[in-house]
Amino acid sequence: MEPYTFELEFSVRDYELDTQGVVNNAVYQNYLEHARHEFLKSIGLNFNKLHEEGTDAVVHKIELEYKRPLLGDDRFVVKVRAEQDGNVRFVFYQDIYKLPGNELALKAKVTAVFMTNGRPIRPPDEVVQALKGTSD
Amino acid sequence: MEPYTFELEFSVRDYELDTQGVVNNAVYQNYLEHARHEFLKSIGLNFNKLHEEGTDAVVHKIELEYKRPLLGDDRFVVKVRAEQDGNVRFVFYQDIYKLPGNELALKAKVTAVFMTNGRPIRPPDEVVQALKGTSD
């Protein structure tokens, strides 16, 4: 049903908590970004090297559903699935589950495009290949 | 068409930029949160005092559309409009415009509820009154 193709474990760090004693809403985007970049690395693409070569992965849209707050000392896993969407866009589905019980903490849908010189390009082959792998 | 009821000006700070030379995607949520809390103050509600009294405004869902990146030294304004949605939910529409030209940089829709003792409650009167004012 949800064939995640990549996952990355994290622990909440205390500086990420706010006065409510929960992870601040913005910090989840940090977790998601880090997991996406590590996913790209796992298929042979390095975000920083791409940037030096003139290609950037640019986020167009993010939808976040906060299901259950992460608290101090929580461990959790970000699970990632990606799909191509038309010629240039691709979509990351990223869900966060608390450990060890796997309670859903956050559901995210992130739409991105690769850009070179300010113009959208077809995703690099590594991405296309990786996405092909997941949709078959 | 979009009768914003509150707005707050900001300047980009250099520590908010990432290696692409643009404001990091997560930082927009900081801007939006700060604008929401200042909006609440403007109608007589203080986020920190509410928390001490046992009531928290909790975000359930955020949708962000990134239209145009904010760069170093940019000035911008976050404009806010709020609406009640059913008995307990309310929705903030928050749009970011670059200054001085007012180019749209980000559109956001933030769905929140007030909670006491882990249960959703009807929004405080100040919020209901403020929202009534905007929808008439």
Place this chain on the structure above:
Amino acid sequence: MEPYTFELEFSVRDYELDTQGVVNNAVYQNYLEHARHEFLKSIGLNFNKLHEEGTDAVVHKIELEYKRPLLGDDRFVVKVRAEQDGNVRFVFYQDIYKLPGNELALKAKVTAVFMTNGRPIRPPDEVVQALKGTSD
């Protein structure tokens, strides 16, 4: 005694607070960096433009004394004084005072050098002139 040459007002934003209800220790460095960059702008130097031209102001050493915590909703001012220290180093003294009462919240001493191609250079003329102004 402490002839500050630049100052910048801020308000605490709620996302900067931690579970203790105070501004997280690391966030003070954000405030100090932003005040330094605005100070540089005030004497005609733009940190981002300098970087594009190949020159970076690099911090070598920071000493921070936390005197009194900043809390939610606090307003405060960062006051800045700078001095040259030898041929290439310069030192920023940056003190944070709570408003409106001017209670000292933090004392900082920041030692920096300008670098081009990985080597320290004499500070740009604007900095030397600005510092000369302050030490006379």
Place this chain on the structure above:
Amino acid sequence: MEPYTFELEFSVRDYELDTQGVVNNAVYQNYLEHARHEFLKSIGLNFNKLHEEGTDAVVHKIELEYKRPLLGDDRFVVKVRAEQDGNVRFVFYQDIYKLPGNELALKAKVTAVFMTNGRPIRPPDEVVQALKGTSD
């Protein structure tokens, strides 16, 4: 010579980088705080639980020497040594080394006290015991 008693490995995350392509100066304090809290956990003290019980570890002074910048994709280790200093203060020495080569990236000295009801207290027994262990 430097008998570190605790160490914790990290990887740089891309959102921690600034426009210079290096980890922003303030972010090192996040790393140091997280390492200190994990050190405290390793000797049986939980920062969040202590706070709920009314006791906070409060930083009075931080001295940071930036020796070598951390870059995107860098791995590094924070090594920690702690010493009591008088009746109430204790000092953390925290040094950051890049991996795998162990080049020194940052040297830090952090002076802290435990506080209850706004007053400094003698450090909890766990800390005293742990520090005794290191100084013998």
